[in-house]
Amino acid sequence: MATIALDRVLDQPLLKGARNEAVASARVSDWSALSDAEIMLRVSEGDDQGFNYLIEKYRKPIIHFMFRMVHNQAVAEELAQEVFLRVYRSRQTYRAEARFTTWLYRIATNLGVNYARDTKHERAAQNVYLDQPDPETGTTPDVADATPSVEHDLVRGERMRAIRQHVMALPERQRMAVLMHKYQGMDYKQIGEVLKLSESATKSLLFRAYQTLRERLKEFV
Structure with missing residues (x-):
């Protein structure tokens, strides 16, 4: 995928034009x-400082x-760059009808x-791990209960493979919901807004996903 690095985005002619317009009547200090x-x-009105602020605020969460x-740090960073590039390109059609994070995560x-x-x-031929250590923190989150114990330590390698296989095997919406809920800490309402589901439907979706995972991973819990 060809994308433009974030540190080069504001050097593009399209963005320079927006910056030069300087439509915003006053700059924001805080x-x-x-x-x-x-x-x-404000970004939609030409204030690129606001865009820089949003990048700084959400870049790491989006990369995570x-x-x-995708379980690949380089690809994750490339896709995150593409996310923010699409945000900027869509700035003039943005409507504050839903939370910005809902729009961003969608x-x-x-x-x-x-x-x-x-x-x-391509991914079918690769050995990819859902619970690969986080590139920022070095920690490894689990779908099941992560309370440490001797038993868990003994079966950790096998358990990691099982978690990876079964989460990635979930139906698409269930998989996305689990990733947002478990790893991004998003609540039912936020996830529902991203997936365009009601809050109750989102709860039901996650219930089914976790029910499936508990059943398939019961020997490791």
Whole structure:
């Protein structure tokens, strides 16, 4: 996938034009005082400082999210760059009808799903681990209870392989919901907004996903 590195995005002619317009009447000294939606609306008016702020705020979470989907640090960073590039390109059509994070993760989810579909055969030939250590923290989150014990230590390698296989084997929406819920800490409402489901439907979706995982991983719990 050909994408433009984030440190080069603001050097593109398209973005320079927006910056030169300087439509915003005043610069903001404390962006944290504004909601994400308010910042994005300022970006849509030509304030690129707000875009830089949103990149700094969400770059790592989006990389983590993409990493859980593709299990490759370089690809995750590339996809994250593409997410923010699409955010910027869509700035003028942005409407603050939903939370900015809902819109952001919907873009990321669609991009990740498309990537997974396009590289399905390539990934089938690779040894990919869902519970590969996080590139930022070095920790390894588990789908099942991660309370340490001697038994868990003894079967950890086999358990990691089983978790990886069964989570990735979940139906697409269940897999996306688990990734957002377990690894991004998103609540039912946020996940539902991203997947365009009601809160109750999201709860049901996650219930079925975790029920399946508990059943398939019961020998490791």
